[in-house]
Amino acid sequence: MDMKNYNQAMIATYSRRTAVESSAYMLPLIQPHMRILDVGCGPGTITLDLAALVPEGSVDGIDASDSAIENAQALCKQRGIANATFVVGDIAKLPFNDDSFDIVHAHQVLIHLPGQHGEPGPVWGLKEMRRVCKPGGFVCAREAEWSSIVIYPRIHGVKESLDVLSRLADHSGKIIAGGRGREFARRAGFSPEAITASAACVTYTNSADRAWAGQNMAFRFDAAADLRKGVELGFVTEEEATRMPAAWREWAEAEDGFYSMLHGQIVCTK
Template structure:
């Protein structure tokens, strides 16, 4: 990801994320004096929730987007949190010493890492996360798997939008398949016996939820230049862009 990857619609989407709705699977293992690294922190909403759980500890949020980090710092000031800091950094080259953190966590990060040559981006990211985690510490990653998405009923343009996202993902050589996380972890050097895996389904079913999700996804296609890139790369024609849902 480049540092300017976040559009306003993406920040809006990520801002509704909380520790409760993203990190419940490891929250019971958090202790008050721990040192936590939150990778791909976005606008910081998850990070600051986690900060409240380590009142005698600290948490650092990193993101490759300077726009996101500025938003996170502003939110930190507004909430009056004093044990959380944020900085621009890349998960593939973490600026921390070995064995620094008790918990290293990421939410929807590994699936965005590009694969290069014989290297899988998600595996390389986990290697770095493992490096900076203390022995006996916890490395956590919650990733979505786009293959499991179910859209009903069929709405003109929506499935075409999903197909465009898939094609752009292939173009960027990323792996949006969170169901492979266990194999990624084993390839990154984790002991298979120590790797835990779970799954959860996220629903957008009420009229308000459907409208919010539809509007934000449409905005992300427009603001994130996905439509322009699709045309430039020959994935869709200029005339087809008018068939996609608009916010």
């Protein structure tokens, strides 16, 4: 997905995230006075949850998408939260001084970073997050492990659409491998003993979650450029690409539908 131009289906997907559901692994680290940076904050739902946990501190949210930041600012105003700020910016060059934050957090961001200067995206992304983290502070990230996806029933077009996304990621030099978090953190400059790794599983199986997930995937494929790019590169035919959104809608209605994916989590002490 193009992370600089979110469509409304993507905004809807990311707006469902909460700190409790998506960042529970790092919540015990938070103290009321802390300054937190949420990198790739999207529409700000996690960011604003974190702001509520630091009443004596503050949270900054940064994202490359203008539309995401506009949504985050509107939600911040709606909730009446005064200690959160949102700006448009790039993780490749965060607009903050060295050693500025007690916690630097990212949720499903590193997997979207292409390699550069001979380094995998997650490595240079973590290096920049480490730079703005205070000594003794924490860099925290939770990232999807694409190889772990389990989905039933096997409706033609569903798995194939995921395969197209995987091939597009490989083509653009992105690594969707949350299970490699320890490796990436070590290569980013953290000592092995300063890295703690864990995992969480996202599952959609009841009718409400399945309907929501399936419909959102269908809308995202309808609106996004991924399938068009896949056709251009020969990863999928035009006919197959046309079928894929409908396949997700069919999966959403399947009584026995099941989807699960593992997410790797790391907490790194600077």
